[in-house]
Amino acid sequence: GENVEQHPSTLSVQEGDSAVIKCTYSDSASNYFPWYKQELGKGPQLIIDIRSNVGEKKDQRIAVTLNKTAKHFSLHITETQPEDSAVYFCAASSGNYQLIWGAGTKLIIKP
């Protein structure tokens, strides 16, 4: 079955710098890759997603890139702010509604 690996498990960056979180997937049939942000004690919040027919998608300070050949996708956050501190999860789906989750990355923004 599908397996999603996410790195790093913890990422600490200076406020204003960029943060990059990477995920790899195993099932070549996966065609949908969302990223969720989870703050302490809350449910995951969808921040951006990408489908396999595009290689990059951007929404203000957040961007996601997808390399289908290498089977990896990345989340890029530019000009990081304190409110970006949270746990970020990547996921992959092959269209059957079920999401296969990465282990999560704790992002710490240092003031």
Add this chain to the structure above:
Amino acid sequence: GAVVSQHPSWVICKSGTSVKIECRSLDFQATTMFWYRQFPKQSLMLMATSNEGSKATYEQGVEKDKFLINHASLTLSTLTVTSAHPEDSSFYICSATYWGTSDRETQYFGPGTRLLVL
């Protein structure tokens, strides 16, 4: 749009009692909802897939008689933890599948329910 609510947000109960958690899609209809469980500092673990009007599909290792799921309408799914025990204490999160204008599905999550069984 695409808001999912959960109720209650937290619950404390005695061992042996049953607890019902509601998941509602507030501004859209969801034929499919999911129930997850999350332990501290871990990823989400899918418990079951809930389809409106039919029986839920449980993941391997999840007791269907322990975690009763009902999806009676397109906007409401409930999870009942029967005869709860301390090991059932966890953070339970639901999600609902939203079909947008691009005719593609997206999962939106509820805020979660913290269950503590004493």
